[in-house]
Amino acid sequence: MRKILLTLLLLIAFPVFASHxxxxxxxxxxxxxxxxxxxxxxxxxxxxxxxxxxDLGANVSIFRKRDKMLMSTVTLLLQNESNVPYTQPECSNGEIVTTKLLYTSELTLSAAQFNDPEGYFVVWQRCCRNYSISNIYSEMPGGTNTSAGQTF
Structure with a gap:
């Protein structure tokens, strides 16, 4: 019982952030x-x-730029996973190991539905940013301003 209580207290006292x-x-x-x-x-x-x-799949949404209207939601399935080779010695000192994950799907974009001259944009939302990146700054959960963030 003591071990369980100690484990629970440690989990509460030391929050863990995923940063993948x-x-x-x-x-x-x-x-x-x-x-x-x-x-x-x-x-x-x-x-x-x-x-x-x-994840085995990623749900992405397609929006119309003009009025931000949701046009479609598409599930992209994980198709391939490969290592990213680092060619610059200063980038590949063994502290960085990155995998490229490819999620994909074929879709039909009919001219009757997708004809707005202002265009469309695709959105995917997923936690968690990698807060060990040192050259991109954003607000880290918990308050410091020395953390990574990205938008794509």
Whole structure:
């Protein structure tokens, strides 16, 4: 009973922050006609990130720019996982190990629905930023201003 109580107290006293995402990007590739492949590429920190944080799928939303109207929600499935090679010695001192995760799906963007001249944007939301990045600053949960953040 004492061990359980001590473990619970330690978990409360020392909060843990997941910090597995170090970057990412979307790709929209035209296949033919109104068929496209939508890719979400995520860069995952193998050292600071929890392996359980790798999702098998990612739900992304497509919005119209003009009025921010939700047009569609698409599930992208994890298709591939590969190591990111670091070619600069100062970047690859063994303290950085990154995996590239590729989530993808084919979709049809009909001209009848997707015809706004101002265009559209794709959004994906997922915690957790990698707060060990030292050259990007944002507000860290808990109050310091020396933490990483990214938008893509």
């Amino acid at each position: 995402i170090v970057g990412g990007e979307f790709e929209l590739i035209h296949i033919s006609g109104n068929k496209y492949r939508l890719n979400l590429i995520i860069y995952f920190d193998q050292i600071n990130g929890a392996l359980g944080a790798k």
